Amino acid sequence: MINIEELEISRIIVHRVHKKRDEDEFGIAEYSNNIFQFGDTELNTLKNRITTAFSKNKRFFKLQISDEGVDSFCKYSSSMKMCDGLNFISKSKSIADLLAKSHTKRTIPSGLLLVMDGNLNNKHFVLVIKAELQEAFTIKEVNDNKLIELINDLFLSPAKDFYKIGFIVEENLRAKDINDRHSCYMYDDNFSNGKKDLAEYFYSAFLGFTTSSNDKLVTKNFYDDVFKFIDTNIQSFEDKRGLKNAVNVLYRENTAGIINPQEFGEDHFEDELLRRFGADVGSKYPSSFTKDLTLVDRKLHRGQIVLLDDLKIEGPQDSLSNVSVINQNNINYEQLKLQIDNGEIKQIVTIRTEN
Known part of the structure; x- marks a missing residue:
């Protein structure tokens, strides 16, 4: 200092x-x-x-x-x-x-x-x-x-x-x-x-x-780049949530203090996705780095869920873990009605199409 x-x-x-x-x-x-x-x-x-x-x-x-x-x-x-x-x-x-x-x-x-x-x-x-x-x-x-x-x-x-x-x-x-x-x-x-x-x-x-060797910047940029990769390449909302949670766990609970980008990719992606991750993200971080949470501390406690375009839900990470997004491709009406009747779902938010 x-x-x-x-x-x-x-x-x-x-x-x-x-x-x-x-x-x-x-x-x-x-x-x-x-x-x-x-x-x-x-x-x-x-x-x-x-x-x-x-x-x-x-x-x-x-x-x-x-x-x-x-x-x-x-x-x-x-x-x-x-x-x-x-x-x-x-x-x-x-x-x-x-x-x-x-x-x-x-x-x-x-x-x-x-x-x-x-x-x-x-x-x-x-x-x-x-x-x-x-x-x-x-x-x-x-x-x-x-x-x-x-x-x-x-x-x-x-x-x-x-x-x-x-x-x-x-x-x-x-x-x-x-x-x-x-x-x-x-x-x-x-x-x-x-x-x-x-x-x-x-x-x-x-x-x-x-x-390139500043741990504060590298820690922040790797976090942002992985989240961007997940949003761009993963379709399922639950898969996105799971992968983003894995990043947050790595940042919050990794006691070693060292983050290995290649190891993270191999642990969470396979085949074509792993190759794409290596090209888009891994190539920017060829070696391990020391974790410094100075610039990402708030992100680890507050998060966002992208709904459509610029429409997002933002709040504490723990609260966002209770939010699910259902679209016309993965909706199960019988299961949804059962969850509503049982009180498992507290609130439903609808987004209309522009037409």
Whole structure:
């Protein structure tokens, strides 16, 4: 766990990255040429905002470095250690260029980019924050006071949360593997349980990180992908219910803490379905992963039954286990009447056809 209280920020610089225009291949970076001078109040507030972001488990993720090339965020960050002010400014501009090059779609908004470095428990770190801009702004056109006001509004106001954070810190510089030498993290304020991944342009194209080994995301996405596979490939309502219950049992009751996607497929599917499962789901999860229920905890206690199109029944999993769906293909009128007469069925819901 990162102890932000030990975070010692040495230098901060602020750049601006413009969104992609139609005629351009990607966005454009607009540089500042001076290290920014925060006051103690602003620095403490900034550290508090970083602390708050890092404490949000559902939006803060430990990732791995996938790009350590000459022009990568990882390489620029490493070379910032012990460099002088002019070199820090130069390398921060290269980092701003990386962010600009990641803006390959017009839907990616412009933003201010804070680049800072310092020490965490005597280990060098680099932290970048991108805040989306809500108004036109040019760094060259404002003085320091106006810049402080805008940064406070964009980064530090509790009402303004449209920002992303990348963080890389030294671990063991003698290690051979890059992910043993450094740890890296990302905070994405726009991430929600409805999304499969973090903002790819930021963590991958800009930071050169990968989410493929993050247990929170893998646990959530495997759960969602298996449910989608069941809904798409299984016709019987009771078979769907049984398979989904099997997934929930695996997630809630598996004491080993390890989920093996291939083993789950072999235990619950046969022949053509098993082949299809391997192609559609198993191929995305070639190895076992450590279960982390942070992003699926609510789903394990509340569920949905899809009736028709956008019509769904939602409620506690235990209550949904008492719900059955009967259609014209599997209705048994005599048995249904008997269940009603015996009080086994409490309520019947009918759905009319559109005709």
